[in-house]
Amino acid sequence: MTEENERLKESPSQTAGPYVHIGCTPNFTGIATYETDLGALMKLGPVTGQEITIEGAIFDGDGAPLLDALVEIWQADANGLFNSANEMRGASDPNFSGWGRCPVDMETGEFRFETVKPGRVPWVDGSLQAPHITMWIVARGINIGLQTRIYFADEVEANLSDPILSQIDDRDRLTSLLANEDENGTHRFDVHLQGPRETVFFDI
């Protein structure tokens, strides 16, 4: 293939470092150059579907929460449509951005997203994937952004037939991708970078 030779190499990744907030969430760190921090709000008005909260933290190999990480999520609306110029299947909920960005709390390491439960999105063969949220994590010590997905523990049937989840044989690893709803209706999703509970990370 001649095209192969003409291909450019993707720019190599480098760590976001400990001061990623300056560029990505300047207001969070007290630099008021922009009106708001992008991605701080996902719900821009009354939204369609079930409103949910997702909370979690990211733990290193010692079990300590990262205090300097930045988390981004990207997801479909309640009808499975993306708020993107590339969405060709129909108009998504105009009051739902689908994209959230949250620096973890510098004392506790907690992140929190106020969002909606995503609808189902087609897989490459046209079958439906289980409801999921794409997650991307950057921080000091992370050389290339870590990609994972939040699935929902209560979506038992959809999860069983999901093209990605169904290929993960190890039960413990599978569990690392499931958010669990607590008594307050908050979905908990902790990420473990290493150890027996290491989260499944993707190369998608």
Added chain:
Amino acid sequence: MNDAKAGGMFLPRDREWQPNALAPDYKSSIKRSPKSKLLSFPTSLSEETSPIFGHDILGEFDHDLIVNYAKQGESAIGPRLLVHGTVRDEMGRPVPNALIEVWQANAGGRYRHKNEGYLAPLDPNFGGCGRVITADDGTYEFRTIQPGPYPWPNGPNSWRPAHIHFSIFGHGFAQRLITQMYFEGDTLIPLCPIVGALGSQDAVDILTAHLDMGRTIPMDMCAYRFDIVLRGAKQTYFENRSEGL
């Protein structure tokens, strides 16, 4: 069904080319690098779509770090720089409407951040953040000052070469990228364990911006050129769009 669809829209990432999660000389990566193999899958709509930002989010001076934090009539201290380049995908196609967010230390190597402890002084007129969106031909430019190198607690005597951090959004979340731009001729580059996480000199070279006398503004500012390449799509969005019509 054509091949491109069956295999996902975006080319798989070349993980040999990209840095390893674990780079032992970069101490922070030791406890923060996953040990298990990444699970590979073709992209689906979840990664082939992305928020795409309009030029309307930009303030008048978002692209000008020399003045965007400065008091009226004042400006940041340090050599004045124009940084410019083109964002393309791996197929060489320009990427318009790509959001680029940048952050950097001041001319003395000090960041404006509550966790920063370096004894170099803050510049009261420098915040250190800026953003731009690429034009229709994929080009971008911003104005800033030359960041200083700085020491950091990695080894007993570790210094970062001067650099500007870049965060880039393309058109698909699969293209999401954070990287750093270095400056041609900086003798700290080969000593840096973060740079060392890159697998090859070619990779280092791609992240090293070159002095561009053609764009230098006489009696005002030197220009550096820094081109960026995002993951390529096997088909263009336009082709995708026409399929839906």
